[in-house]
Amino acid sequence: MVMGERRAGNERSPPKGMKPSYRIHPCPAPRAPVSGWNDPCWAAASVAEILHFLPESSPHRPPTQVRVLAAATELRGIFRVEDQYVRCQRIRYFEEVWKDSCVEFFVQPQGFPGYFNFEFNCGGGWLCNYITDARRTETGFAQAERLPLELAAKISVHPSLPGRTDPEISEPLTWFLSFQIPFAVFAAFGGPVERRPGAVWRGNFFKCAEEVSHPHWAAWSPVDEFNFHLPRCFGELVF
DSSP states (O other), rough: OOOOOOOOOOOOOTTTTTOOEEOOOOSOOOOOOOOOOTGGGGGSOBBOOOEOOOOOSSSSOOEEEEEEEEEESEEEEEEEESSEEEEOOOOTTTSSSSGGGGEEEEEEOOOOOEEEEEEEESOEEOOOEEEEEEEEEETEEEEEEEEOHHTTTTEEEESSSSSOOOEOOOOOEEEEEEEEEEEEHHHHSSOOOSSSSOEEEEEEEEEESSSSSEEEEESOOOOOOSSOGGGGGOOEOOO
């Protein structure tokens, strides 16, 4: 378990009833930082805390943080999870990663009618759709398009844990997951991507684990029902 890390630059919680806002600062390094939370590059990033656990959660409520930076051609992010009861069974693209120990980044670029649901488990398995109508149907969503493999291949995902963790690890541990998402991936669905200073995107960060001994679901911007796919609950992501 990683101990003694300084939590500097945390985003303050907004007054009750207001949506939170996260500032996406420019990335000071040309290379993508993949070595971990303490890479000097991440010192430029604000820290968002995923604190709002749904009442359906077990008593296990792992402290989870995330940092995001804007590089010239991509978004770069990293999650830090002080976890326990960690399990990961799914490592291929578009498996049901939310059932494992998982972190998620939902993001709606400025001017886009829909949003992207990037869902990553602790072993680096992940999925993403572009969702323009999140109403539930028997097959998923009323209107959604899976990110095709040729675009998925442009996204980099770097977990600190091995691909599979099974059986579950019951001891406390801290794990990390970093990602790089080219702006061209967003543009493939919604056209030019606005990211100049002052641009306001919308989104949310989540921590969840469904098929573990201590299931839990948590959000950065609170959700008002047992459902992460609620654009009305998204907070602001300000460049």
